Amino acid sequence: MNKSFLVHRTPQVKRLERRLFLGRSLSLGALALLSGCNLTDDAAVQRVLTAMSRWNDGAQDWLFDPKRLAPEFPESRITQPFPFNGYYAEDEVIEVDGGRYRLELSGLIRDRKPWTLAELYALPQVSQVTRLICVEGWSAIGKWSGVRFSEFLQRIGADLTAKYVGFKCADKYHTSIDMATALHPQTQLSFRFADALLPAKYGFPMKLRIPTKLGFKNPKHIAAIFVTNTYPGGYWEDQGYNWHSGS
Amino acid sequence: MADDLLGVERSGWIKVHPLVVRITHWINVLAVLIMLASGWQIYNASPLFDFTFPPALTLGGWLAGALQWHFAAMWLFVLNGIVYVAYGLASGHFRRKLLPLSPRAVLHDIGDAFRGRLAHDDLSKYNAAQRAAYAALIVALLVLVASGLAIWKPVQLYWLASVMGDYEGARLVHFFAMAAVVLIVLVHVLMVILVPRTFPTMFTGRARRVS
Numbered sequence: 170m171n172k173s174f175l176v177h178r179t180p181q182v183k184r185l186e187r188r189l190f191l192g193r194s195l196s197l198g199a200l201a202l203l204s205g206c207n208l209t210d211d212a213a214v215q216r217v218l219t220a221m222s223r224w225n226d227g228a229q230d231w232l233f234d235p236k237r238l239a240p241e242f243p244e245s246r247i248t249q250p251f252p253f254n255g256y257y258a259e260d261e262v263i264e265v266d267g268g269r270y271r272l273e274l275s276g277l278i279r280d281r282k283p284w285t286l287a288e289l290y291a292l293p294q295v296s297q298v299t300r301l302i303c304v305e306g307w308s309a310i311g312k313w314s315g316v317r318f319s320e321f322l323q324r325i326g327a328d329l330t331a332k333y334v335g336f337k338c339a340d341k342y343h344t345s346i347d348m349a350t351a352l353h354p355q356t357q358l359s360f361r362f363a364d365a366l367l368p369a370k371y372g373f374p375m376k377l378r379i380p381t382k383l384g385f386k387n388p389k390h391i392a393a394i395f396v397t398n399t400y401p402g403g404y405w406e407d408q409g410y411n412w413h414s415g416s
Numbered sequence: 417m418a419d420d421l422l423g424v425e426r427s428g429w430i431k432v433h434p435l436v437v438r439i440t441h442w443i444n445v446l447a448v449l450i451m452l453a454s455g456w457q458i459y460n461a462s463p464l465f466d467f468t469f470p471p472a473l474t475l476g477g478w479l480a481g482a483l484q485w486h487f488a489a490m491w492l493f494v495l496n497g498i499v500y501v502a503y504g505l506a507s508g509h510f511r512r513k514l515l516p517l518s519p520r521a522v523l524h525d526i527g528d529a530f531r532g533r534l535a536h537d538d539l540s541k542y543n544a545a546q547r548a549a550y551a552a553l554i555v556a557l558l559v560l561v562a563s564g565l566a567i568w569k570p571v572q573l574y575w576l577a578s579v580m581g582d583y584e585g586a587r588l589v590h591f592f593a594m595a596a597v598v599l600i601v602l603v604h605v606l607m608v609i610l611v612p613r614t615f616p617t618m619f620t621g622r623a624r625r626v627s
Contacts, residue, residue, distance in 0.1 A: 209481040218481075221488035232572050239571045240582070300583060302570065305479065306462035308583055381571050409480035411487065416571040 222411050229413040235349050239380035239416065242298045247363070248309035253370045254384060256342065256404065262370045263340045265390055270374050276335075276395035279326025286374055290360060292316040292324075297355055299380035301387070302416060304405075313378040315359035319352045327396045335401035336377060339390040344403035346379065346386060350415065355380050358391075383414040428625045432539045432617040434509065440500040441618060447493035448557075448597070450475060450485055455594060457482030464591055487568075494561060501554075514547045522548040536611050539623045549600055556596040563590035 208214055253259045271283035296314040322329060329352065335345040350356060359378040360367055367373045372389025379387050385405050395401075406412045433441075453475035460468045461479045476482030504510040521544035528534040529545055536543075542550065566577040566586035580586040608615050617623045 209475070209477045209485070218484040218488055221491070222484055225487050229569075232569060234572060237572060237574070240574060300570075302583060303462070304483070306458065306464075306587065405480070409484060411483065416569060 219409075222409075225411055226413040229415045230347060230349070233347075233349055233381070233415055235353055237381075239299050239355055242300070242310050244298055244312060246310050247298060247312055251311050251363070251371070252307070252309055254303060255340070255389070257340070259370055263390060264369055265339050265374055267374050272375075272391070273337075273393035274325055274395070275393065276397045277328035277331045278396050281325075286360075289316065289358070289375070293320065294360075295357065297357060297378070297380065299355065299378075301380070301384050303384040304410060304414065312363050313357060313359040313376075314361035314364070315357045315375065315378070317354065318356040318358050318377065319354065321358055322351060322396075331396045332398045333396070333401055335395045335397060336388040336391050337393040337395075338388050339392045342388060342390070342404050343401075344386055344388050344406065345401035345412075346377075346382065347413065350379060350381060353379070353381055381416050383416065385410065386414050429622045430538065430540050430625050431621060432623050433621045434503075434507075435621060436499070436503045436507075437509065438618055438621055440496050440503070443492065443496045444500070447489050447496060448601075450489035451493055452594070452598070454482040454485035454489065458486060459591070464587060490564070497557065497561070513542055514551050517547055517551060518544070536614070538625075539614055539617055549603065553597065553600045553604075556593050556600065559593040560590065560597060563587075563593060566590075 209218070253262075255262070267286050270286055272285075272289065273283050274281045293316060294314055295317055296312060298310060298312045300308050300310050302308045322334075327334075329348060331348055333345050334348060334351040335343070337343050355378075357378045359372075359376050360374065362368065362371045367375065372391075375391050376389040377387055377391060386403075403412070453473060456469035457471075457474035457476045458479065460471075460474065461482075474482065476485050525534060525543045525545035528543075534543060534545070562576060563580055563586045565573055566580055567583065567590055570577040570583040570586070577583055577586050580589045613623065
Protein backbone atom coordinates (compact mmCIF):
# COMPACT_ATOMS: atom_id res chain seq x y z
CA MET A 170 0.00 0.00 0.00
CA ASN A 171 1.76 3.21 -1.09
CA LYS A 172 1.84 6.40 0.85
CA SER A 173 -0.29 8.56 -1.45
CA PHE A 174 -3.15 6.10 -1.06
CA LEU A 175 -2.88 6.15 2.73
CA VAL A 176 -3.03 9.96 2.69
CA HIS A 177 -6.36 9.71 1.00
CA ARG A 178 -7.75 7.39 3.66
CA THR A 179 -9.84 10.10 5.27
CA PRO A 180 -12.18 9.12 8.11
CA GLN A 181 -15.01 9.04 5.59
CA VAL A 182 -13.18 6.60 3.35
CA LYS A 183 -12.28 4.48 6.36
CA ARG A 184 -15.92 4.40 7.40
CA LEU A 185 -16.86 3.37 3.88
CA GLU A 186 -14.30 0.58 3.87
CA ARG A 187 -15.49 -0.66 7.22
CA ARG A 188 -19.08 -0.76 6.03
CA LEU A 189 -18.14 -2.51 2.82
CA PHE A 190 -16.24 -5.07 4.85
CA LEU A 191 -19.20 -5.59 7.16
CA GLY A 192 -21.52 -5.94 4.21
CA ARG A 193 -19.29 -8.49 2.52
CA SER A 194 -18.93 -10.44 5.76
CA LEU A 195 -22.69 -10.55 5.95
CA SER A 196 -22.96 -11.93 2.41
CA LEU A 197 -20.21 -14.44 3.11
CA GLY A 198 -22.01 -15.53 6.26
CA ALA A 199 -25.18 -16.05 4.27
CA LEU A 200 -23.29 -18.08 1.66
CA ALA A 201 -21.72 -20.21 4.38
CA LEU A 202 -25.20 -20.92 5.71
CA LEU A 203 -26.39 -22.02 2.31
CA SER A 204 -23.55 -24.38 1.59
CA GLY A 205 -23.24 -25.76 5.11
CA CYS A 206 -25.33 -28.88 5.50
CA ASN A 207 -23.25 -29.58 8.61
CA LEU A 208 -24.21 -26.23 10.05
CA THR A 209 -27.51 -27.67 11.31
CA ASP A 210 -25.57 -30.35 13.22
CA ASP A 211 -23.34 -27.79 14.97
CA ALA A 212 -24.16 -27.98 18.70
CA ALA A 213 -24.60 -24.23 19.20
CA VAL A 214 -26.75 -23.85 16.07
CA GLN A 215 -28.84 -26.84 17.08
CA ARG A 216 -29.39 -25.35 20.55
CA VAL A 217 -30.77 -22.15 18.98
CA LEU A 218 -32.96 -24.07 16.54
CA THR A 219 -34.31 -26.30 19.31
CA ALA A 220 -35.00 -23.27 21.50
CA MET A 221 -36.88 -21.65 18.60
CA SER A 222 -38.90 -24.85 18.13
CA ARG A 223 -39.88 -24.73 21.84
CA TRP A 224 -40.79 -21.06 21.39
CA ASN A 225 -42.96 -22.07 18.43
CA ASP A 226 -44.69 -24.66 20.63
CA GLY A 227 -45.70 -21.75 22.87
CA ALA A 228 -46.77 -19.58 19.95
CA GLN A 229 -48.95 -22.40 18.59
CA ASP A 230 -50.43 -23.09 22.00
CA TRP A 231 -51.38 -19.42 22.16
CA LEU A 232 -52.85 -19.48 18.63
CA PHE A 233 -54.88 -22.65 19.31
CA ASP A 234 -58.58 -21.92 19.70
CA PRO A 235 -60.17 -24.91 21.52
CA LYS A 236 -63.51 -24.16 19.88
CA ARG A 237 -62.29 -23.61 16.28
CA LEU A 238 -63.29 -26.60 14.14
CA ALA A 239 -61.24 -28.02 11.28
CA PRO A 240 -63.15 -27.83 7.98
CA GLU A 241 -65.29 -30.88 7.19
CA PHE A 242 -65.91 -32.07 3.64
CA PRO A 243 -68.64 -33.91 1.72
CA GLU A 244 -67.88 -37.62 1.27
CA SER A 245 -67.43 -37.00 -2.47
CA ARG A 246 -64.17 -35.20 -1.65
CA ILE A 247 -62.61 -38.24 0.07
CA THR A 248 -59.18 -39.08 -1.38
CA GLN A 249 -59.13 -42.42 -3.27
CA PRO A 250 -56.98 -44.33 -2.60
CA PHE A 251 -56.08 -42.90 0.80
CA PRO A 252 -52.27 -42.92 1.14
CA PHE A 253 -50.47 -45.17 3.60
CA ASN A 254 -47.85 -43.45 5.77
CA GLY A 255 -45.63 -44.57 8.62
CA TYR A 256 -42.03 -44.80 9.73
CA TYR A 257 -41.82 -48.19 7.98
CA ALA A 258 -42.97 -49.57 4.64
CA GLU A 259 -46.54 -50.70 4.02
CA ASP A 260 -45.58 -54.41 3.90
CA GLU A 261 -44.19 -54.13 7.43
CA VAL A 262 -47.53 -53.12 8.95
CA ILE A 263 -48.23 -55.07 12.15
CA GLU A 264 -51.29 -57.24 12.72
CA VAL A 265 -52.88 -56.76 16.14
CA ASP A 266 -55.05 -59.60 17.52
CA GLY A 267 -58.36 -57.83 18.24
CA GLY A 268 -59.69 -60.62 20.46
CA ARG A 269 -56.78 -60.47 22.89
CA TYR A 270 -56.37 -56.70 22.67
CA ARG A 271 -56.62 -54.55 25.84
CA LEU A 272 -56.14 -50.78 25.87
CA GLU A 273 -53.85 -50.02 28.82
CA LEU A 274 -54.22 -46.81 30.87
CA SER A 275 -51.75 -45.22 33.25
CA GLY A 276 -50.67 -41.95 34.85
CA LEU A 277 -53.08 -39.30 36.15
CA ILE A 278 -56.22 -41.37 35.53
CA ARG A 279 -58.71 -42.39 38.24
CA ASP A 280 -60.03 -45.61 36.65
CA ARG A 281 -57.07 -47.38 35.05
CA LYS A 282 -58.77 -50.70 34.20
CA PRO A 283 -57.85 -51.96 30.69
CA TRP A 284 -60.51 -51.72 27.95
CA THR A 285 -61.55 -54.43 25.49
CA LEU A 286 -62.52 -53.51 21.93
CA ALA A 287 -66.15 -54.51 22.58
CA GLU A 288 -66.30 -52.04 25.49
CA LEU A 289 -64.81 -49.29 23.34
CA TYR A 290 -67.17 -49.99 20.44
CA ALA A 291 -70.11 -49.61 22.86
CA LEU A 292 -69.21 -45.95 23.55
CA PRO A 293 -71.17 -43.23 21.65
CA GLN A 294 -69.78 -43.06 18.10
CA VAL A 295 -69.32 -40.01 15.85
CA SER A 296 -67.93 -39.53 12.33
CA GLN A 297 -65.87 -36.87 10.57
CA VAL A 298 -64.67 -36.23 7.01
CA THR A 299 -61.55 -34.13 7.46
CA ARG A 300 -58.23 -33.35 5.82
CA LEU A 301 -55.11 -35.08 7.11
CA ILE A 302 -52.03 -32.92 6.48
CA CYS A 303 -48.64 -34.61 6.50
CA VAL A 304 -45.57 -32.79 7.78
CA GLU A 305 -44.07 -33.53 4.33
CA GLY A 306 -46.64 -31.22 2.73
CA TRP A 307 -49.16 -33.52 1.06
CA SER A 308 -52.72 -33.86 2.31
CA ALA A 309 -55.60 -36.31 1.93
CA ILE A 310 -59.26 -36.28 2.95
CA GLY A 311 -60.65 -39.30 4.78
CA LYS A 312 -63.61 -40.42 6.90
CA TRP A 313 -63.03 -41.64 10.43
CA SER A 314 -65.52 -42.87 13.05
CA GLY A 315 -65.10 -43.48 16.74
CA VAL A 316 -65.61 -41.95 20.17
CA ARG A 317 -64.85 -38.34 21.02
CA PHE A 318 -61.57 -38.45 22.90
CA SER A 319 -62.81 -35.88 25.44
CA GLU A 320 -65.73 -38.19 26.22
CA PHE A 321 -63.36 -41.11 26.78
CA LEU A 322 -61.01 -39.02 28.97
CA GLN A 323 -63.95 -37.96 31.13
CA ARG A 324 -65.23 -41.54 31.49
CA ILE A 325 -61.88 -42.84 32.71
CA GLY A 326 -61.51 -39.94 35.13
CA ALA A 327 -58.39 -38.46 33.54
CA ASP A 328 -56.94 -35.38 35.21
CA LEU A 329 -58.11 -32.83 32.62
CA THR A 330 -55.87 -30.17 34.16
CA ALA A 331 -52.73 -32.22 33.39
CA LYS A 332 -50.46 -30.96 30.62
CA TYR A 333 -49.96 -33.96 28.38
CA VAL A 334 -51.60 -37.07 27.03
CA GLY A 335 -49.12 -39.67 25.76
CA PHE A 336 -49.54 -42.68 23.47
CA LYS A 337 -47.57 -45.93 23.21
CA CYS A 338 -48.29 -47.94 20.10
CA ALA A 339 -48.09 -51.62 19.21
CA ASP A 340 -45.68 -50.77 16.34
CA LYS A 341 -43.22 -49.16 18.82
CA TYR A 342 -44.30 -45.68 17.76
CA HIS A 343 -44.99 -43.12 20.47
CA THR A 344 -46.14 -39.52 20.62
CA SER A 345 -47.84 -37.02 22.93
CA ILE A 346 -50.21 -34.06 22.69
CA ASP A 347 -51.32 -31.10 24.79
CA MET A 348 -54.46 -31.47 26.93
CA ALA A 349 -56.24 -28.60 25.09
CA THR A 350 -56.00 -30.53 21.81
CA ALA A 351 -56.94 -33.80 23.52
CA LEU A 352 -60.20 -32.14 24.65
CA HIS A 353 -60.95 -30.55 21.21
CA PRO A 354 -64.42 -31.66 19.98
CA GLN A 355 -62.98 -33.20 16.77
CA THR A 356 -60.21 -35.17 18.45
CA GLN A 357 -61.43 -38.72 18.03
CA LEU A 358 -60.39 -42.20 19.15
CA SER A 359 -61.15 -43.83 15.79
CA PHE A 360 -62.13 -47.47 15.26
CA ARG A 361 -63.42 -47.21 11.69
CA PHE A 362 -62.17 -45.78 8.40
CA ALA A 363 -64.46 -45.16 5.41
CA ASP A 364 -67.37 -46.87 7.22
CA ALA A 365 -65.42 -50.12 7.69
CA LEU A 366 -63.36 -51.55 10.53
CA LEU A 367 -60.05 -49.70 10.66
CA PRO A 368 -57.70 -51.73 8.41
CA ALA A 369 -54.22 -52.66 9.70
CA LYS A 370 -52.46 -50.15 7.42
CA TYR A 371 -54.51 -47.27 8.92
CA GLY A 372 -53.89 -48.35 12.49
CA PHE A 373 -56.07 -51.30 13.68
CA PRO A 374 -57.46 -51.49 16.27
CA MET A 375 -57.51 -47.70 16.81
CA LYS A 376 -55.83 -44.45 15.96
CA LEU A 377 -56.19 -41.02 17.49
CA ARG A 378 -57.56 -38.76 14.74
CA ILE A 379 -56.66 -35.09 15.35
CA PRO A 380 -57.67 -32.83 12.45
CA THR A 381 -56.02 -29.88 14.22
CA LYS A 382 -52.56 -31.48 14.11
CA LEU A 383 -50.17 -32.82 11.46
CA GLY A 384 -50.41 -36.49 10.51
CA PHE A 385 -47.50 -37.76 12.61
CA LYS A 386 -49.31 -36.49 15.74
CA ASN A 387 -52.13 -38.98 14.91
CA PRO A 388 -50.83 -42.26 16.44
CA LYS A 389 -51.96 -45.63 15.01
CA HIS A 390 -52.16 -49.08 16.68
CA ILE A 391 -52.53 -47.40 20.10
CA ALA A 392 -51.72 -49.87 22.89
CA ALA A 393 -51.50 -47.59 25.92
CA ILE A 394 -52.61 -44.09 26.90
CA PHE A 395 -51.13 -42.12 29.80
CA VAL A 396 -51.78 -38.68 31.31
CA THR A 397 -48.83 -36.77 32.75
CA ASN A 398 -47.33 -33.40 33.58
CA THR A 399 -43.86 -34.55 32.46
CA TYR A 400 -43.03 -33.82 28.82
CA PRO A 401 -43.17 -37.22 27.07
CA GLY A 402 -41.75 -36.26 23.62
CA GLY A 403 -42.30 -38.70 20.77
CA TYR A 404 -40.71 -40.80 18.03
CA TRP A 405 -40.37 -37.99 15.46
CA GLU A 406 -40.41 -35.16 18.01
CA ASP A 407 -37.25 -36.52 19.67
CA GLN A 408 -35.51 -36.37 16.28
CA GLY A 409 -36.25 -32.69 15.71
CA TYR A 410 -39.82 -32.37 14.45
CA ASN A 411 -41.79 -29.65 16.19
CA TRP A 412 -43.71 -31.07 19.16
CA HIS A 413 -46.92 -29.00 18.94
CA SER A 414 -47.26 -29.30 15.13
CA GLY A 415 -50.78 -27.88 15.25
CA SER A 416 -52.79 -26.85 12.23
CA MET B 417 -32.22 8.27 9.19
CA ALA B 418 -34.36 11.21 8.13
CA ASP B 419 -35.56 10.73 4.61
CA ASP B 420 -35.90 14.44 3.94
CA LEU B 421 -32.24 14.95 3.04
CA LEU B 422 -32.79 13.91 -0.54
CA GLY B 423 -31.34 17.17 -1.76
CA VAL B 424 -27.71 17.79 -2.50
CA GLU B 425 -25.45 18.22 0.50
CA ARG B 426 -22.68 20.77 0.45
CA SER B 427 -20.07 18.12 -0.15
CA GLY B 428 -21.69 16.98 -3.39
CA TRP B 429 -22.99 13.78 -1.85
CA ILE B 430 -26.62 12.83 -2.21
CA LYS B 431 -28.54 10.79 0.31
CA VAL B 432 -29.72 7.59 -1.41
CA HIS B 433 -30.89 5.10 1.23
CA PRO B 434 -32.04 5.91 4.79
CA LEU B 435 -30.34 3.95 7.58
CA VAL B 436 -33.51 1.97 8.46
CA VAL B 437 -33.79 0.81 4.84
CA ARG B 438 -30.13 -0.23 4.71
CA ILE B 439 -30.29 -2.23 7.96
CA THR B 440 -33.60 -3.91 7.16
CA HIS B 441 -32.37 -4.63 3.60
CA TRP B 442 -29.38 -6.69 4.80
CA ILE B 443 -31.29 -8.46 7.56
CA ASN B 444 -33.88 -9.28 4.92
CA VAL B 445 -31.18 -10.71 2.61
CA LEU B 446 -30.08 -13.08 5.37
CA ALA B 447 -33.65 -14.03 6.36
CA VAL B 448 -34.83 -14.58 2.77
CA LEU B 449 -31.78 -16.72 1.92
CA ILE B 450 -32.51 -18.95 4.93
CA MET B 451 -36.22 -19.10 4.09
CA LEU B 452 -35.50 -20.00 0.44
CA ALA B 453 -32.85 -22.65 1.12
CA SER B 454 -34.85 -24.31 3.92
CA GLY B 455 -38.09 -23.92 1.94
CA TRP B 456 -36.58 -25.79 -1.01
CA GLN B 457 -35.63 -28.66 1.29
CA ILE B 458 -39.21 -28.74 2.61
CA TYR B 459 -40.53 -28.68 -0.98
CA ASN B 460 -38.34 -31.69 -1.82
CA ALA B 461 -40.09 -33.79 0.86
CA SER B 462 -43.29 -33.67 -1.21
CA PRO B 463 -42.70 -31.93 -4.57
CA LEU B 464 -45.65 -30.07 -6.09
CA PHE B 465 -44.21 -30.43 -9.59
CA ASP B 466 -42.04 -32.83 -11.52
CA PHE B 467 -38.73 -31.56 -10.17
CA THR B 468 -36.81 -31.15 -6.92
CA PHE B 469 -34.25 -28.57 -5.85
CA PRO B 470 -30.56 -29.60 -5.90
CA PRO B 471 -29.52 -30.60 -2.35
CA ALA B 472 -26.51 -28.25 -2.58
CA LEU B 473 -28.93 -25.28 -2.62
CA THR B 474 -30.91 -26.47 0.40
CA LEU B 475 -30.52 -25.94 4.12
CA GLY B 476 -31.27 -28.21 7.05
CA GLY B 477 -29.94 -31.58 5.82
CA TRP B 478 -33.36 -33.26 6.07
CA LEU B 479 -37.01 -32.30 6.49
CA ALA B 480 -36.95 -31.79 10.28
CA GLY B 481 -33.80 -29.65 10.10
CA ALA B 482 -35.22 -27.58 7.25
CA LEU B 483 -38.48 -27.03 9.17
CA GLN B 484 -36.48 -25.87 12.21
CA TRP B 485 -34.62 -23.30 10.09
CA HIS B 486 -37.78 -22.21 8.26
CA PHE B 487 -39.83 -21.67 11.41
CA ALA B 488 -36.95 -19.97 13.24
CA ALA B 489 -36.03 -17.59 10.41
CA MET B 490 -39.68 -16.68 9.84
CA TRP B 491 -39.58 -14.60 13.03
CA LEU B 492 -36.51 -12.70 11.83
CA PHE B 493 -38.09 -12.22 8.40
CA VAL B 494 -41.51 -11.08 9.68
CA LEU B 495 -40.26 -8.82 12.50
CA ASN B 496 -37.73 -7.18 10.17
CA GLY B 497 -40.45 -6.83 7.53
CA ILE B 498 -42.79 -5.15 10.03
CA VAL B 499 -40.09 -2.57 10.88
CA TYR B 500 -39.47 -1.91 7.17
CA VAL B 501 -43.13 -1.62 6.16
CA ALA B 502 -44.03 0.50 9.20
CA TYR B 503 -41.13 2.83 8.42
CA GLY B 504 -42.00 2.90 4.70
CA LEU B 505 -45.61 3.85 5.40
CA ALA B 506 -45.09 6.23 8.32
CA SER B 507 -42.14 8.18 6.92
CA GLY B 508 -43.56 8.52 3.42
CA HIS B 509 -40.59 6.52 2.08
CA PHE B 510 -42.84 4.24 0.00
CA ARG B 511 -44.87 7.17 -1.38
CA ARG B 512 -41.77 9.17 -2.29
CA LYS B 513 -39.72 6.32 -3.73
CA LEU B 514 -42.26 3.96 -5.27
CA LEU B 515 -44.96 6.31 -6.61
CA PRO B 516 -46.23 7.12 -9.17
CA LEU B 517 -46.57 3.73 -10.83
CA SER B 518 -47.93 4.04 -14.35
CA PRO B 519 -47.87 0.95 -16.60
CA ARG B 520 -46.82 3.06 -19.58
CA ALA B 521 -43.79 4.53 -17.80
CA VAL B 522 -42.82 1.07 -16.53
CA LEU B 523 -42.92 -0.42 -20.03
CA HIS B 524 -41.03 2.58 -21.43
CA ASP B 525 -38.24 2.22 -18.87
CA ILE B 526 -38.03 -1.56 -19.30
CA GLY B 527 -37.59 -0.92 -23.05
CA ASP B 528 -34.84 1.59 -22.30
CA ALA B 529 -33.19 -0.92 -19.97
CA PHE B 530 -33.00 -3.55 -22.72
CA ARG B 531 -31.45 -0.98 -25.07
CA GLY B 532 -28.94 -0.08 -22.37
CA ARG B 533 -30.21 3.49 -22.25
CA LEU B 534 -31.78 3.54 -18.82
CA ALA B 535 -30.57 6.58 -16.92
CA HIS B 536 -29.11 6.10 -13.41
CA ASP B 537 -27.83 9.65 -12.95
CA ASP B 538 -29.55 10.31 -9.66
CA LEU B 539 -29.37 7.18 -7.52
CA SER B 540 -31.77 8.67 -4.98
CA LYS B 541 -34.59 8.45 -7.51
CA TYR B 542 -35.86 5.14 -8.86
CA ASN B 543 -36.87 4.88 -12.51
CA ALA B 544 -40.30 3.44 -13.29
CA ALA B 545 -38.95 -0.09 -13.91
CA GLN B 546 -37.24 -0.06 -10.51
CA ARG B 547 -40.34 1.29 -8.77
CA ALA B 548 -42.44 -1.48 -10.33
CA ALA B 549 -39.89 -4.18 -9.43
CA TYR B 550 -39.49 -3.07 -5.81
CA ALA B 551 -43.25 -2.66 -5.32
CA ALA B 552 -43.81 -6.11 -6.86
CA LEU B 553 -41.17 -7.59 -4.54
CA ILE B 554 -42.88 -6.13 -1.47
CA VAL B 555 -46.24 -7.52 -2.65
CA ALA B 556 -44.74 -10.94 -3.44
CA LEU B 557 -43.13 -11.12 0.02
CA LEU B 558 -46.45 -10.18 1.66
CA VAL B 559 -48.19 -12.93 -0.33
CA LEU B 560 -45.45 -15.35 0.76
CA VAL B 561 -46.11 -14.51 4.42
CA ALA B 562 -49.90 -14.80 4.03
CA SER B 563 -49.75 -18.13 2.16
CA GLY B 564 -47.09 -19.41 4.58
CA LEU B 565 -49.36 -18.64 7.53
CA ALA B 566 -52.25 -20.40 5.73
CA ILE B 567 -50.12 -23.54 5.22
CA TRP B 568 -48.86 -23.46 8.81
CA LYS B 569 -52.30 -22.85 10.36
CA PRO B 570 -55.00 -23.99 7.89
CA VAL B 571 -57.44 -24.54 10.79
CA GLN B 572 -56.74 -21.61 13.14
CA LEU B 573 -56.40 -19.23 10.13
CA TYR B 574 -59.05 -20.97 8.05
CA TRP B 575 -60.29 -17.64 6.62
CA LEU B 576 -56.83 -16.97 5.22
CA ALA B 577 -56.51 -20.45 3.68
CA SER B 578 -60.01 -20.31 2.22
CA VAL B 579 -59.29 -17.20 0.12
CA MET B 580 -56.39 -19.11 -1.47
CA GLY B 581 -58.35 -22.27 -2.23
CA ASP B 582 -57.85 -24.05 1.08
CA TYR B 583 -54.61 -25.76 2.19
CA GLU B 584 -53.60 -27.16 -1.22
CA GLY B 585 -54.31 -23.83 -2.91
CA ALA B 586 -52.16 -22.02 -0.34
CA ARG B 587 -49.27 -24.41 -1.15
CA LEU B 588 -49.47 -23.36 -4.82
CA VAL B 589 -49.70 -19.65 -3.92
CA HIS B 590 -46.68 -20.07 -1.61
CA PHE B 591 -44.67 -21.74 -4.40
CA PHE B 592 -45.46 -19.14 -7.07
CA ALA B 593 -44.88 -16.21 -4.71
CA MET B 594 -41.46 -17.77 -3.96
CA ALA B 595 -40.78 -18.08 -7.70
CA ALA B 596 -41.72 -14.40 -8.19
CA VAL B 597 -39.38 -13.35 -5.38
CA VAL B 598 -36.50 -15.39 -6.84
CA LEU B 599 -37.08 -13.90 -10.30
CA ILE B 600 -37.20 -10.30 -9.06
CA VAL B 601 -34.12 -10.81 -6.86
CA LEU B 602 -32.15 -12.31 -9.78
CA VAL B 603 -32.98 -9.29 -11.97
CA HIS B 604 -32.17 -6.98 -9.03
CA VAL B 605 -28.74 -8.57 -8.50
CA LEU B 606 -28.07 -8.51 -12.25
CA MET B 607 -28.86 -4.79 -12.37
CA VAL B 608 -26.52 -4.12 -9.43
CA ILE B 609 -23.76 -5.95 -11.33
CA LEU B 610 -24.49 -3.84 -14.43
CA VAL B 611 -24.58 -0.56 -12.44
CA PRO B 612 -22.02 -1.38 -9.73
CA ARG B 613 -21.86 2.08 -8.18
CA THR B 614 -25.32 1.42 -6.72
CA PHE B 615 -23.82 -1.36 -4.54
CA PRO B 616 -21.86 0.70 -1.96
CA THR B 617 -24.87 3.01 -1.50
CA MET B 618 -26.72 0.14 0.22
CA PHE B 619 -23.98 0.28 2.92
CA THR B 620 -23.06 3.96 3.06
CA GLY B 621 -26.47 5.37 2.22
CA ARG B 622 -25.10 7.98 -0.14
CA ALA B 623 -23.57 8.52 -3.54
CA ARG B 624 -21.49 11.22 -5.17
CA ARG B 625 -23.56 13.47 -7.30
CA VAL B 626 -23.15 13.02 -11.05
CA SER B 627 -23.09 16.52 -12.49
